Amino acid sequence: MELQGLVTRNTGSRYDVRTYEGKTFTCTLSNAYRLREIRTTNPVAIGDIVTLSFLNDATAIITAIAPRRNYIIRRSTNLSKEAHILAANIDRALLLANLNHPPTTTIFIDRFLATATAYNIPVILAFNKSDRYTASERTESLRLIELYGSIGYPSHLISTYSGEGMDDLRTDLTEGLTLLSGHSGVGKTSLINYLVPHAKLPVGEFSEHHHRGTHTTTISLVVPYFQGTYLIDSPGIKGFATIDIGSQEVTHYFPDLFRIAQECRFDNCTHRHEPGCAVLEALHDGRIYPSRYKSYLNIFEDVLHPNRYRPPH
Numbered sequence: 001m002e003l004q005g006l007v008t009r010n011t012g013s014r015y016d017v018r019t020y021e022g023k024t025f026t027c028t029l030s031n032a033y034r035l036r037e038i039r040t041t042n043p044v045a046i047g048d049i050v051t052l053s054f055l056n057d058a059t060a061i062i063t064a065i066a067p068r069r070n071y072i073i074r075r076s077t078n079l080s081k082e083a084h085i086l087a088a089n090i091d092r093a094l095l096l097a098n099l100n101h102p103p104t105t106t107i108f109i110d111r112f113l114a115t116a117t118a119y120n121i122p123v124i125l126a127f128n129k130s131d132r133y134t135a136s137e138r139t140e141s142l143r144l145i146e147l148y149g150s151i152g153y154p155s156h157l158i159s160t161y162s163g164e165g166m167d168d169l170r171t172d173l174t175e176g177l178t179l180l181s182g183h184s185g186v187g188k189t190s191l192i193n194y195l196v197p198h199a200k201l202p203v204g205e206f207s208e209h210h211h212r213g214t215h216t217t218t219i220s221l222v223v224p225y226f227q228g229t230y231l232i233d234s235p236g237i238k239g240f241a242t243i244d245i246g247s248q249e250v251t252h253y254f255p256d257l258f259r260i261a262q263e264c265r266f267d268n269c270t271h272r273h274e275p276g277c278a279v280l281e282a283l284h285d286g287r288i289y290p291s292r293y294k295s296y297l298n299i300f301e302d303v304l305h306p307n308r309y310r311p312p313h
């Protein structure tokens with residue numbers, strides 16, 4: 001007998017696969033597959049749609065993996081040859097950020113947005129822990145929400161403690177797979193527990209002393225939310241290896257800059273010093289946010305010098 005299912009968990013050599021009837025089987029991968037994949041550390045990723053062949057009622061092996069619509073790769077460094085597929089067939093990413101405890105920089109947010117845009121994955125942005133914000137942090141978060149909303153990224157101010165913003169956020173979590181991402185300690189697992197109370201996933205402590213999360217979630221996990229809708233919890237990330245693109249392409253992944261760059265005098269304008277640069281003009285008269293421009297330069301520099309060491313953002 002054969003069945004199709006969704007990979008919801010990967011513990012190294014074993015995979016949990018949820019069939020469309022809602023039953024979960026723990027399976028291994030057929031030997032034929034193990035040999036074929038060499039470039040990634042995990043031949044099967046969560047989010048994969050796989051075919052199960054049953055040896056008996058309770059035991060199945062994965063015999064086929066459906067072609068992926070997309071996947072997110074994590075490389076530990078730009079030079080690292082081995083890639084790890086974080087998740088496959090993602091419909092959207094939900095980036096959790098914090099103004100504080102721990103803070104998320106706009107450079108980190110913008111690098112995440114540019115990377116997801118390069119992969120064609122829509123992003124929702126949510127600033128969590130609003131219950132802890134000071135008045136000025138609240139003002140700042142609302143300013144960022146307006147900024148990112150105006151670029152086209154739905155953005156929310158939320159708290160998994162007070163429930164603020166949850167009704168609005170829920171309306172954005174529509175069908176398919178939503179990958180939760182962000183630094184350790186921002187509250188990804190807490191948000192899943194809020195939305196799916198019976199999930200009861202372990203959440204971490206926020207270390208006030210070190211001012212960062214404690215990397216509580218160590219493997220990604222697909223949690224069914226409602227019919228046909230899934231949330232993916234994932235380990236906290238520090239930063240990103242640069243996306244594999246040419247320097248001229250960087251603007252393509254900044255929709256706000258891209259719109260304006262069409263007016264630059266030169267087709268190959270890098271928006272740094274060229275005469276007739278519409279981006280610099282827009283920056284000057286406030287139509288482009290300085291933080292976005294700074295992030296653009298940051299990625300541009302990375303693409304020009306891919307092997308240079310950079311600390312996480």
Ligand SMILES: Nc1nc2c(ncn2[C@@H]2O[C@H](COP(=O)(O)OP(=O)(O)OP(=O)(O)O)[C@@H](O)[C@H]2O)c(=O)[nH]1
Binds near residue numbers: 218
């Ligand atoms: N004040 C406040 N604390 C929160 C909120 N949401 C989560 N926390 C706390 O933040 C800490 C970290 O939460 P987690 O959900 O484990 O964070 P995570 O993003 O899953 O972290 P990793 O698994 O390490 O990547 C916990 O102590 C939570 O109780 C919130 O809305 N307000």
Ligand SMILES: [Mg+2]
Binds near residue numbers: 188189190204216235
């Ligand atoms: Mg977690």
Ligand SMILES: [Zn+2]
Binds near residue numbers: 272
């Ligand atoms: Zn320009």
